[in-house]
Amino acid sequence: MSETDVDVLVVGAGPVGLTAAAELCRRGVDCRVVDRLTERMPYAKAVGVQPRTLEIWAAMGVLRRALDAAVPMSGQLMYVNGEQAARLELTLPPDIPYGFAALPQYETERVLAEHLAGLGTRVERGTELLSFAQDPERVTARLRNASGTEREVTARYLVGCDGAHSVVRKGLGLSFEGDAFPEEYMLGDVEVDWDMPRGYGVRSLHQTDDGSTDDLLVCIPLPGRNRYRMSMLVPPELSAAGTGAGGTADDGVTHGLEAGRAPELHHIQAVLDRLSPQRTTASALRWSSVFRISHRIVDRYADGRVMVAGDAAHIHPPTGAQGMNTGIQDAYNLAWKLALAVGGEASEGLVASYDAERRPVGEEVVGRTVRHARAGFEADPNDVSTIIRREAQLLVGYPDSPIVSPDGGSSPAPGERVPDCGGLERDVMTFPLRLFDVLDGARHTVLLYADADAQTPELAACATAAREAAHGKVDVYAVLAPGTRWTAREVPPPVLRDASGEFRDAYGAFGGEAFVVRPDGYLGLRGAAAQAARVSDHLRLTFA
Numbered sequence: 385m386s387e388t389d390v391d392v393l394v395v396g397a398g399p400v401g402l403t404a405a406a407e408l409c410r411r412g413v414d415c416r417v418v419d420r421l422t423e424r425m426p427y428a429k430a431v432g433v434q435p436r437t438l439e440i441w442a443a444m445g446v447l448r449r450a451l452d453a454a455v456p457m458s459g460q461l462m463y464v465n466g467e468q469a470a471r472l473e474l475t476l477p478p479d480i481p482y483g484f485a486a487l488p489q490y491e492t493e494r495v496l497a498e499h500l501a502g503l504g505t506r507v508e509r510g511t512e513l514l515s516f517a518q519d520p521e522r523v524t525a526r527l528r529n530a531s532g533t534e535r536e537v538t539a540r541y542l543v544g545c546d547g548a549h550s551v552v553r554k555g556l557g558l559s560f561e562g563d564a565f566p567e568e569y570m571l572g573d574v575e576v577d578w579d580m581p582r583g584y585g586v587r588s589l590h591q592t593d594d595g596s597t598d599d600l601l602v603c604i605p606l607p608g609r610n611r612y613r614m615s616m617l618v619p620p621e622l623s624a625a626g627t628g629a630g631g632t633a634d635d636g637v638t639h640g641l642e643a644g645r646a647p648e649l650h651h652i653q654a655v656l657d658r659l660s661p662q663r664t665t666a667s668a669l670r671w672s673s674v675f676r677i678s679h680r681i682v683d684r685y686a687d688g689r690v691m692v693a694g695d696a697a698h699i700h701p702p703t704g705a706q707g708m709n710t711g712i713q714d715a716y717n718l719a720w721k722l723a724l725a726v727g728g729e730a731s732e733g734l735v736a737s738y739d740a741e742r743r744p745v746g747e748e749v750v751g752r753t754v755r756h757a758r759a760g761f762e763a764d765p766n767d768v769s770t771i772i773r774r775e776a777q778l779l780v781g782y783p784d785s786p787i788v789s790p791d792g793g794s795s796p797a798p799g800e801r802v803p804d805c806g807g808l809e810r811d812v813m814t815f816p817l818r819l820f821d822v823l824d825g826a827r828h829t830v831l832l833y834a835d836a837d838a839q840t841p842e843l844a845a846c847a848t849a850a851r852e853a854a855h856g857k858v859d860v861y862a863v864l865a866p867g868t869r870w871t872a873r874e875v876p877p878p879v880l881r882d883a884s885g886e887f888r889d890a891y892g893a894f895g896g897e898a899f900v901v902r903p904d905g906y907l908g909l910r911g912a913a914a915q916a917a918r919v920s921d922h923l924r925l926t927f928a
Contacts, residue, residue, distance in 0.1 A: 388522050390416045391726045393539040395525075395552055397421075397507040399430065399489065400694030400711035401545030402496035406444060407719030409503040410826065413726050416537070417505060420512035420546075422530060424497070427671055428488030428573050428613045431604045432457065432705025436777035436801070438482035439905065440716050443825030446499045453491045455607050457484035458583035463661050464591055474772060479890065481804050481820060484776065486605050488573075488613070489708065513551050516542060518689050541722055542690045545715065548637055548678070550696035556687045562680030562750070564638040565701070565757070568618040569677070570647040573670040575611050578662040586612075588659040601659040611668075615702075616655040618674055622647060637699075638676045645674040677701050679754045681746050685739040691718060698746040701757035704775045706749050713780065714742050720825075720903040724926070729855055731928050733786055741782045782906060789909040789922040794892040798907050802899075803891070807884035808863075819887065822880065825903050828858040828923070832877070832913055833887070835865035835895035842914045844872035846898050849916035853923035863887050865895070902926075 394405045397419035408415045433454065441447040462470035474484045497507060510530030517524050523542040528534045544552025553560060580586060583605060590599035603612040622645050649669045656666055681698045685691060694711025718738045724730035752774075766774070773779050782788055783799035790798050808817040823829055830850045832843040840862070847860045860877040862870065865888065870876040882888055891899065891910075898919055900909040909922040 388538040388540050390414050390537065390539045392416075392541045392543060392722060393418070393523070393525055393537060394543045394545060395419075395513045396545035396547060396550075396694075396696070397424075397493070397497070397509070398545060398547065398694065398711075399492050399496060399708050400715050401543070402493060402500055402507075403440075403444075403712050404543050404545060404693065404715035404719050405505060406446075406496060406500045406503060407716060408723055409500065409505050410444070411720065411723035413723050415505055416508065416539075417500070418508045418511040418513065418527060420510070422510040424490060424493050426490050427673070428490065428606055429571075430489045430492070430702075430705070430708035431486050431606065431613055432709070433485040433487050433492070434705065434709045434775070434777045435476065435480055435482045435484060436780070437709045437712050438485065439820070440712060440825070442482075442820065443823070443905070444499070446495055449495045449498070450487060450492070451485070453495065453607060454485040454487040455605055456583045457486050457585065457605070458581070460585040460587055461580070461661070463586070463588040463659075465589070466661075468661070472768075476772065476776065476778075479803055479805065480776070480778065481818065486607075488606055491607070492708070513546070516552070516555055516690070518542070520688075523689050540689065540726060543715075543718065543722075544690065544692040544696045545694050545711070547695045548699045550692060552690065553682060553692050553696050556690055556692070558682040558684060558687070558692070560637065560680045560682055562678055562699070564676060564678040567677070568623050568674060569615050570618050570622065570651065570672065570674050572614050572647055572649075572652045572666075572672040573606065573611070574614060574649070574652060574666040575609065575668040576656070576660075576664045576666050577610065578660065578664040580662065586661065588661060590659060599655075599659060601655055611670075614652060614655075614666075616652070616659075618647075619651055619654070622651065622674055637680065638678050647672040647674065677757075679750050681743075681750050685714075685743050685746075686736070691738060693718060693742075697742075698750055700750040700753040703753045703756040706753055706775070706777070709777055710746065710749050713745070713777065716825075716904050717742055724857075729857065729928055731787075731924065731926055734926055737785055737787045741785050744784075745780055787908065787925045788906075789911075789918070789925070791910055793910065796891065796907050796910075798909055800907055802901050802905055802907050805886040805890040807882065807886040809881040809883045811879070816883065817880070819890075822859075822861065823901060823905060825905065827903055828854055828908075828926070829901040830858055830860045830919070831863050831887075831899040831901065832860065833863045833865075833882075833891070833893040833895065833897050833899070834868050835888070837869050837871045839896040839913070840868075840870045840876070841872040842896055842912075842916075843898075844874040844876070846913040846916045846919055847877050848874070849920045850898075850900070850923060853920040854927050857927070858923070863893075 391414040459473040586603040588601040693714035788799040898913040
């Protein structure tokens with residue numbers, strides 16, 4: 385490998401780029417983050433935070449700060465032609481540790497940027513990527529800073545998190561197939577004086593006799609007293625047709641906020657007068673904008689040493705608050721793989737698994753959000769519980785991944801998100817642990833379950849094989865059923881006691897079974913610990 389200036393260059397300091405950079409830095413990777421904007425934008429663009437994202441933030445160590453700034457999302461109230469048509473409660477089973485939250489994007493970016501700074505890396509603002517080229521060993525990027533000075537930077541990898549009009553995507557020559565919705569919308573961050581239930585979104589429609597929607601109001605709660613981010617259709621005087629303003633960027637992608645056509649308070653009040661469930665007055669307009677929506681996805685998420693994530697890879701309607709959350713999962717999936725590659729410990733196909741795992745997820749999200757935008761959640765054939773779990777991004781999985789070892793057995797199956805469970809006891813600690821307290825997202829974890837003393841020698845051999853296959857970069861725990869003792873001659877790995885059987889029940893575990901959990905909280909393998917060679921072979925799909 386030839387000399388480079390930095391291990392990874394991340395372009396874009398939104399939630400996706402900040403997540404990628406923070407997770408790389410947490411693993412000791414030398415990382416730079418650049419963003420062409422000179423300061424963080426004060427816009428509540430992405431607001432909804434899904435339970436899966438909260439799990440990720442807990443593993444990253446930013447959950448407390450995020451929750452301090454967030455408000456809970458309890459559900460949504462649906463109105464049609466002035467009458468309440470539905471009330472959706474965002475309730476999840478007790479095995480899910482977190483619910484839904486609302487956090488304006490500027491707060492999400494603040495929390496993540498402060499976390500990144502604590503890891504020793506600050507965003508280089510006012511720095512724009514002009515172009516790049518790659519060869520088999522490195523990427524050479526040309527940057528321009530706020531003073532206009534241009535310079536070249538070499539990196540081992542380049543990650544484009546630079547949004548819908550991504551310079552990285554264009555530089556790779558990726559296709560970005562899809563289309564734009566004809567409707568124009570406006571956003572406003574305002575206070576209202578109604579007494580609607582706290583923590584509930586409001587969706588109010590006017591439908592014509594043929595069932596089509598010709599007027600729309602969507603209100604998402606924000607931190608603050610009766611403050612909401614409201615979206616609605618653009619009135620004629622603000623439309624591109626009415627003003628002559630263009631809505632499509634020079635790359636042909638029509639998506640996101642537009643400059644020059646900011647709605648005023650009276651525009652928002654007019655919609656509230658027509659559609660609000662209660663008579664109310666809007667005030668304290670913090671910001672507003674007109675925006676357009678497209679649905680597009682790239683033909684591949686990576687090419688050589690360059691990857692795209694978030695809006696640079698997929699854009700779609702904001703239905704169900706899937707966009708930012710999906711992008712954060714892109715970054716979380718990619719970062720641990722790049723870290724192993726930078727350290728020279730990755731298998732040949734590890735980095736390529738990013739595209740294999742995340743592009744199908746992007747395709748599904750784009751297709752689903754387009755269907756919901758056109759027909760509503762009401763047209764979804766699934767039961768409410770499944771819809772909520774899917775919108776919470778708890779059903780995302782990688783069953784066909786090249787680095788997952790399928791077994792056709794019980795759930796959780798390889799490729800699925802691992803569940804949390806409580807009731808675990810550990811020496812010295814006087815209170816029970818949850819499993820997610822142990823899975824910190826930094827490394828692979830092997831959980832070895834025993835419900836009889838005689839199984840522990842096989843568990844000990846499996847632990848040794850796992851450590852050798854992963855070059856020591858794996859945490860191993862023995863999970864012992866009540867009354868089970870470690871009888872193997874080898875010193876036991878750290879022991880968790882499944883005092884109440886919650887681990888056994890959540891994992892459908894049988895005595896002598898091994899579970900390999902990836903850093904991103906997905907199950908890579910489950911199988912008999914006696915098959916230590918199978919555990920080793922599985923880990924070699926990831927480790928060189």
